[in-house]
Protein backbone atom coordinates (compact mmCIF):
# COMPACT_ATOMS: atom_id res chain seq x y z
CA UNK A 1 0.00 0.00 0.00
CA UNK A 2 1.21 3.50 -0.92
CA UNK A 3 1.70 5.99 1.92
CA UNK A 4 3.48 9.35 1.74
CA UNK A 5 5.57 11.03 4.40
CA UNK A 6 3.09 13.59 5.66
CA UNK A 7 4.74 16.84 6.75
CA UNK A 8 1.47 18.65 7.47
CA UNK A 9 1.20 20.85 10.56
CA UNK A 10 -2.06 19.26 11.62
CA UNK A 11 -4.00 17.06 11.39
CA UNK A 12 -0.69 15.30 11.22
CA UNK A 13 0.93 12.01 10.37
CA UNK A 14 0.06 8.97 12.50
CA UNK A 15 2.28 5.92 13.05
CA UNK A 16 1.42 3.05 10.73
CA UNK A 17 1.21 0.57 13.62
CA UNK A 18 -1.45 2.77 15.24
CA UNK A 19 -3.46 2.90 12.02
CA UNK A 20 -3.31 -0.88 11.72
CA UNK A 21 -4.65 -1.24 15.24
CA UNK A 22 -7.52 1.13 14.37
CA UNK A 23 -8.30 -1.01 11.35
CA UNK A 24 -8.87 -4.01 13.62
CA UNK A 25 -10.81 -2.10 16.25
CA UNK A 26 -13.11 -0.67 13.61
CA UNK A 27 -15.05 -3.93 13.53
CA UNK A 28 -14.78 -5.06 17.12
CA UNK A 29 -13.01 -3.29 19.96
CA UNK A 30 -11.68 -5.22 22.97
CA UNK A 31 -13.92 -8.26 22.31
CA UNK A 32 -17.07 -6.22 22.76
CA UNK A 33 -18.38 -7.14 19.32
CA UNK A 34 -18.83 -3.39 18.97
CA UNK A 35 -16.84 -1.00 16.78
CA UNK A 36 -14.81 1.67 18.53
CA UNK A 37 -17.05 4.02 16.56
CA UNK A 38 -20.18 2.50 18.12
CA UNK A 39 -19.13 1.96 21.72
CA UNK A 40 -20.98 3.95 24.40
CA UNK A 41 -19.01 6.47 26.44
CA UNK A 42 -20.63 5.16 29.64
CA UNK A 43 -19.82 1.48 29.05
CA UNK A 44 -17.41 -0.11 31.52
CA UNK A 45 -14.98 -0.89 28.68
CA UNK A 46 -14.76 2.72 27.57
CA UNK A 47 -14.57 4.14 31.10
CA UNK A 48 -11.83 1.68 31.92
CA UNK A 49 -9.84 2.88 28.90
CA UNK A 50 -10.36 6.51 29.94
CA UNK A 51 -9.17 5.85 33.50
CA UNK A 52 -6.11 3.99 32.23
CA UNK A 53 -5.35 6.72 29.70
CA UNK A 54 -5.34 9.25 32.52
CA UNK A 55 -3.02 7.19 34.68
CA UNK A 56 -0.64 6.55 31.76
CA UNK A 57 -0.53 10.28 31.03
CA UNK A 58 0.08 11.05 34.71
CA UNK A 59 3.03 8.70 34.74
CA UNK A 60 4.44 9.68 31.35
CA UNK A 61 4.29 13.43 32.10
CA UNK A 62 4.90 13.15 35.82
CA UNK A 63 1.70 15.09 36.58
CA UNK A 64 1.48 16.00 40.29
CA UNK A 65 -1.58 14.88 42.31
CA UNK A 66 -2.90 18.40 42.74
CA UNK A 67 -3.62 18.63 39.01
CA UNK A 68 -6.74 17.40 37.21
CA UNK A 69 -6.51 15.80 33.79
CA UNK A 70 -9.49 16.66 31.57
CA UNK A 71 -10.54 15.58 28.10
CA UNK A 72 -12.53 18.38 26.55
CA UNK A 73 -13.89 19.34 23.15
CA UNK A 74 -13.84 22.68 21.36
CA UNK A 75 -10.36 22.26 19.89
CA UNK A 76 -7.39 24.40 20.80
CA UNK A 77 -9.10 27.59 19.74
CA UNK A 78 -12.20 26.85 21.80
CA UNK A 79 -10.01 27.05 24.87
CA UNK A 80 -8.68 30.45 23.75
CA UNK A 81 -12.14 31.60 24.99
CA UNK A 82 -12.85 28.97 27.67
CA UNK A 83 -9.65 29.81 29.55
CA UNK A 84 -10.53 33.46 30.36
CA UNK A 85 -14.12 32.34 31.04
CA UNK A 86 -12.93 29.76 33.56
CA UNK A 87 -10.09 31.68 35.20
CA UNK A 88 -11.34 35.27 35.41
CA UNK A 89 -14.37 35.08 37.71
CA UNK A 90 -12.51 36.93 40.45
CA UNK A 91 -9.86 38.85 38.54
CA UNK A 92 -10.09 39.98 34.93
CA UNK A 93 -6.52 41.23 34.50
CA UNK A 94 -4.56 38.79 32.31
CA UNK A 95 -1.13 38.92 30.65
CA UNK A 96 -0.41 37.52 27.18
CA UNK A 97 3.02 36.84 25.70
CA UNK A 98 2.58 37.15 21.95
CA UNK A 99 5.22 35.08 20.17
CA UNK A 100 3.37 34.32 16.95
CA UNK A 101 0.05 33.74 15.23
CA UNK A 102 -1.56 31.39 17.77
CA UNK A 103 -0.80 33.41 20.90
CA UNK A 104 -1.86 36.56 19.07
CA UNK A 105 -5.22 34.98 18.27
CA UNK A 106 -5.59 33.67 21.83
CA UNK A 107 -5.09 37.23 23.15
CA UNK A 108 -7.67 38.54 20.69
CA UNK A 109 -10.27 35.95 21.68
CA UNK A 110 -9.60 36.46 25.40
CA UNK A 111 -10.23 40.21 25.12
CA UNK A 112 -13.97 39.52 24.95
CA UNK A 113 -13.93 38.00 28.47
CA UNK A 114 -10.95 39.59 30.22
CA UNK A 115 -8.76 42.69 30.36
CA UNK A 116 -5.86 41.59 28.21
CA UNK A 117 -2.44 43.15 28.53
CA UNK A 118 0.20 42.24 25.94
CA UNK A 119 3.43 41.63 27.84
CA UNK A 120 5.66 41.45 24.80
CA UNK A 121 5.36 40.89 21.05
CA UNK A 122 7.80 38.79 19.07
CA UNK A 123 9.49 40.09 15.96
CA UNK A 124 9.61 37.91 12.84
CA UNK A 125 12.87 36.34 13.93
CA UNK A 126 13.00 36.36 17.71
CA UNK A 127 11.29 36.93 21.06
CA UNK A 128 12.32 40.01 23.12
CA UNK A 129 14.38 39.17 26.24
CA UNK A 130 12.27 38.40 29.36
CA UNK A 131 13.87 41.35 31.19
CA UNK A 132 11.94 43.71 28.85
CA UNK A 133 8.52 42.10 29.48
CA UNK A 134 5.89 44.10 31.35
CA UNK A 135 4.47 41.45 33.67
CA UNK A 136 1.62 42.31 36.04
CA UNK A 137 2.24 40.59 39.42
CA UNK A 138 -1.53 40.74 40.12
CA UNK A 139 -2.69 39.13 36.87
CA UNK A 140 -5.10 36.16 37.04
CA UNK A 141 -2.69 34.31 34.72
CA UNK A 142 0.09 34.72 32.16
CA UNK A 143 -0.56 33.03 28.84
CA UNK A 144 1.95 31.86 26.25
CA UNK A 145 2.42 29.39 23.41
CA UNK A 146 5.63 27.35 23.87
CA UNK A 147 5.80 26.40 20.18
CA UNK A 148 4.32 28.65 17.52
CA UNK A 149 3.35 26.15 14.85
CA UNK A 150 2.90 28.67 12.02
CA UNK A 151 5.92 30.91 12.67
CA UNK A 152 8.36 28.17 13.68
CA UNK A 153 9.28 29.91 16.93
CA UNK A 154 9.77 27.97 20.16
CA UNK A 155 10.71 28.93 23.71
CA UNK A 156 13.77 27.03 24.89
CA UNK A 157 12.84 27.67 28.53
CA UNK A 158 9.65 28.06 30.54
CA UNK A 159 9.10 31.80 31.17
CA UNK A 160 9.64 32.97 34.77
CA UNK A 161 6.39 34.56 35.92
CA UNK A 162 6.65 34.45 39.71
CA UNK A 163 3.50 33.35 41.53
CA UNK A 164 1.09 34.16 38.73
CA UNK A 165 -0.34 30.95 37.19
CA UNK A 166 1.22 30.17 33.82
CA UNK A 167 -1.16 28.98 31.09
CA UNK A 168 0.33 27.28 28.04
CA UNK A 169 -0.93 26.17 24.63
CA UNK A 170 1.09 22.99 24.04
CA UNK A 171 -0.97 21.94 21.01
CA UNK A 172 2.02 21.42 18.73
CA UNK A 173 4.63 20.44 21.32
CA UNK A 174 2.91 18.20 23.89
CA UNK A 175 4.80 14.93 24.53
CA UNK A 176 7.61 15.98 22.18
CA UNK A 177 9.91 16.55 25.16
CA UNK A 178 9.80 16.42 28.95
CA UNK A 179 7.97 19.26 30.70
CA UNK A 180 7.85 20.21 34.36
CA UNK A 181 4.07 20.31 34.85
CA UNK A 182 4.45 21.79 38.34
CA UNK A 183 5.60 25.08 36.76
CA UNK A 184 2.19 25.56 35.14
CA UNK A 185 -1.31 26.48 36.25
CA UNK A 186 -2.90 25.10 33.10
CA UNK A 187 -1.63 23.20 30.07
CA UNK A 188 -3.80 22.42 27.08
CA UNK A 189 -3.25 20.67 23.76
CA UNK A 190 -5.60 19.96 20.91
CA UNK A 191 -5.00 16.36 19.83
CA UNK A 192 -4.47 16.44 16.06
CA UNK A 193 -0.72 17.09 16.16
CA UNK A 194 1.01 14.82 18.67
CA UNK A 195 -1.97 13.18 20.37
CA UNK A 196 -3.89 11.56 17.55
CA UNK A 197 -6.81 13.13 15.69
CA UNK A 198 -8.97 16.25 15.84
CA UNK A 199 -11.92 16.37 18.22
CA UNK A 200 -10.44 16.25 21.72
CA UNK A 201 -8.28 18.57 23.82
CA UNK A 202 -6.12 17.44 26.70
CA UNK A 203 -6.27 19.84 29.63
CA UNK A 204 -4.11 19.67 32.75
CA UNK A 205 -5.19 22.13 35.41
CA UNK A 206 -4.06 22.87 38.95
CA UNK A 207 -6.81 22.27 41.54
CA UNK A 208 -6.85 25.79 42.96
CA UNK A 209 -7.76 27.25 39.55
CA UNK A 210 -10.93 25.20 39.25
CA UNK A 211 -13.18 27.53 41.18
CA UNK A 212 -12.79 30.83 39.33
CA UNK A 213 -15.29 30.63 36.47
CA UNK A 214 -17.25 33.62 35.23
CA UNK A 215 -21.06 33.30 35.18
CA UNK A 216 -21.07 33.31 31.35
CA UNK A 217 -19.10 30.01 31.16
CA UNK A 218 -21.13 27.31 29.37
CA UNK A 219 -21.68 24.25 31.61
CA UNK A 220 -20.11 21.88 29.12
CA UNK A 221 -16.92 23.97 29.07
CA UNK A 222 -16.76 24.66 32.79
CA UNK A 223 -13.51 23.03 33.93
CA UNK A 224 -14.78 22.46 37.48
CA UNK A 225 -17.94 20.69 36.31
CA UNK A 226 -15.87 18.69 33.83
CA UNK A 227 -13.47 17.65 36.58
CA UNK A 228 -16.32 16.60 38.88
CA UNK A 229 -17.78 14.40 36.16
CA UNK A 230 -14.45 12.93 34.94
CA UNK A 231 -14.86 14.65 31.57
CA UNK A 232 -18.15 12.85 31.01
CA UNK A 233 -20.58 15.75 31.34
CA UNK A 234 -21.83 14.91 27.89
CA UNK A 235 -20.84 12.44 25.17
CA UNK A 236 -17.07 12.66 25.07
CA UNK A 237 -15.64 12.38 21.51
CA UNK A 238 -15.03 8.66 21.88
CA UNK A 239 -12.86 7.92 18.84
CA UNK A 240 -10.45 10.87 19.35
CA UNK A 241 -10.06 9.84 23.00
CA UNK A 242 -9.33 6.27 21.96
CA UNK A 243 -6.81 7.58 19.40
CA UNK A 244 -5.04 9.52 22.15
CA UNK A 245 -4.84 6.29 24.12
CA UNK A 246 -3.23 4.51 21.16
CA UNK A 247 -0.71 7.34 20.71
CA UNK A 248 0.23 7.23 24.38
CA UNK A 249 0.69 3.44 24.16
CA UNK A 250 2.82 3.94 21.07
CA UNK A 251 5.09 6.37 22.92
CA UNK A 252 5.43 4.03 25.88
CA UNK A 253 5.76 0.72 24.04
CA UNK A 254 7.35 1.59 20.71
CA UNK A 255 9.29 4.82 21.33
CA UNK A 256 10.78 4.01 24.72
CA UNK A 257 9.14 6.95 26.51
CA UNK A 258 9.52 10.70 26.24
CA UNK A 259 13.24 11.03 26.96
CA UNK A 260 14.09 8.72 24.10
CA UNK A 261 11.55 10.32 21.82
CA UNK A 262 12.89 13.80 22.60
CA UNK A 263 16.41 12.67 21.69
CA UNK A 264 15.17 11.33 18.37
CA UNK A 265 13.24 14.55 17.75
CA UNK A 266 16.32 16.68 18.35
CA UNK A 267 18.41 14.56 16.00
CA UNK A 268 15.75 14.68 13.27
CA UNK A 269 15.35 18.45 13.34
CA UNK A 270 19.09 19.22 13.65
CA UNK A 271 19.68 17.46 10.33
CA UNK A 272 16.98 19.49 8.64
CA UNK A 273 18.28 22.84 9.91
CA UNK A 274 21.79 21.83 8.84
CA UNK A 275 20.47 21.11 5.36
CA UNK A 276 18.82 24.56 5.22
CA UNK A 277 21.85 26.40 6.66
CA UNK A 278 24.28 24.60 4.34
CA UNK A 279 22.31 25.31 1.17
CA UNK A 280 24.25 28.53 0.32
CA UNK A 281 21.11 30.57 0.80
CA UNK A 282 18.90 28.49 -1.50
CA UNK A 283 16.73 27.62 1.49
CA UNK A 284 16.41 30.14 4.30
CA UNK A 285 15.01 30.11 7.82
CA UNK A 286 15.47 33.49 9.48
CA UNK A 287 14.49 32.61 13.06
CA UNK A 288 17.29 33.27 15.56
CA UNK A 289 18.86 29.92 16.40
CA UNK A 290 17.88 29.86 20.07
CA UNK A 291 14.19 30.37 19.14
CA UNK A 292 14.00 27.95 16.25
CA UNK A 293 11.19 25.44 16.61
CA UNK A 294 12.26 21.83 17.06
CA UNK A 295 8.97 20.71 15.53
CA UNK A 296 7.73 23.04 12.79
CA UNK A 297 10.40 24.22 10.38
CA UNK A 298 9.36 27.00 7.99
CA UNK A 299 11.73 27.90 5.17
CA UNK A 300 11.67 29.89 1.96
CA UNK A 301 13.03 29.31 -1.54
CA UNK A 302 14.51 31.96 -3.88
CA UNK A 303 11.26 32.54 -5.85
CA UNK A 304 7.54 31.72 -5.76
CA UNK A 305 8.00 29.81 -8.98
CA UNK A 306 10.67 27.56 -7.46
CA UNK A 307 8.42 26.99 -4.44
CA UNK A 308 5.67 25.72 -6.76
CA UNK A 309 8.09 23.32 -8.46
CA UNK A 310 9.43 22.27 -5.07
CA UNK A 311 6.00 21.28 -3.77
CA UNK A 312 5.06 19.39 -6.93
CA UNK A 313 8.34 17.50 -7.22
CA UNK A 314 8.38 16.69 -3.50
CA UNK A 315 4.92 15.17 -3.81
CA UNK A 316 6.13 13.01 -6.70
CA UNK A 317 8.94 11.85 -4.42
CA UNK A 318 6.42 10.82 -1.71
CA UNK A 319 6.87 13.92 0.48
CA UNK A 320 3.54 15.64 1.04
CA UNK A 321 2.02 18.82 2.48
CA UNK A 322 5.23 20.83 2.65
CA UNK A 323 3.45 24.11 1.90
CA UNK A 324 3.71 26.85 4.54
CA UNK A 325 0.65 28.25 6.32
CA UNK A 326 -1.35 30.58 4.07
CA UNK A 327 -0.63 33.51 6.42
CA UNK A 328 3.15 33.28 6.02
CA UNK A 329 3.67 31.42 2.70
CA UNK A 330 6.89 29.60 1.86
CA UNK A 331 7.43 25.96 2.78
CA UNK A 332 7.16 24.23 6.15
CA UNK A 333 8.11 20.77 7.35
CA UNK A 334 6.41 19.61 10.54
CA UNK A 335 8.34 16.87 12.32
CA UNK A 336 5.93 15.59 14.94
CA UNK A 337 6.61 12.45 16.96
CA UNK A 338 5.13 10.19 14.28
CA UNK A 339 7.49 11.42 11.53
CA UNK A 340 10.15 8.72 11.26
CA UNK A 341 13.79 9.64 10.79
CA UNK A 342 13.68 7.99 7.33
CA UNK A 343 11.09 10.60 6.34
CA UNK A 344 13.41 13.43 7.36
CA UNK A 345 16.36 11.77 5.59
CA UNK A 346 14.30 11.44 2.43
CA UNK A 347 13.25 15.10 2.66
CA UNK A 348 16.87 16.20 3.02
CA UNK A 349 17.95 14.05 0.10
CA UNK A 350 15.22 15.63 -2.00
CA UNK A 351 16.05 19.19 -0.87
CA UNK A 352 19.73 18.77 -1.73
CA UNK A 353 18.90 17.29 -5.09
CA UNK A 354 16.39 20.06 -5.83
CA UNK A 355 18.78 22.85 -4.85
CA UNK A 356 21.51 21.40 -7.07
CA UNK A 357 19.15 21.15 -10.00
CA UNK A 358 17.78 24.70 -9.76
CA UNK A 359 20.55 26.82 -8.22
CA UNK A 360 22.32 28.65 -11.00
Ligand SMILES: *Cc1c(COP(=O)(O)O)cnc(C)c1O
Nearest residue numbers: 075076077078102149171172190
Ligand atom coordinates in the same frame (compact mmCIF):
# COMPACT_ATOMS: atom_id res chain seq x y z
C1 LIG B 1 -3.06 23.86 15.59
C2 LIG B 1 -2.95 24.78 16.72
C3 LIG B 1 -4.08 25.39 17.30
C4 LIG B 1 -5.46 25.23 16.72
O1 LIG B 1 -6.10 24.12 17.21
P1 LIG B 1 -7.62 23.83 16.78
O2 LIG B 1 -7.90 22.52 17.44
O3 LIG B 1 -7.66 23.78 15.29
O4 LIG B 1 -8.46 24.94 17.31
C5 LIG B 1 -3.88 26.19 18.41
N1 LIG B 1 -2.66 26.38 18.93
C6 LIG B 1 -1.57 25.82 18.40
C7 LIG B 1 -0.22 26.06 19.02
C8 LIG B 1 -1.67 25.01 17.29
O5 LIG B 1 -0.58 24.45 16.75
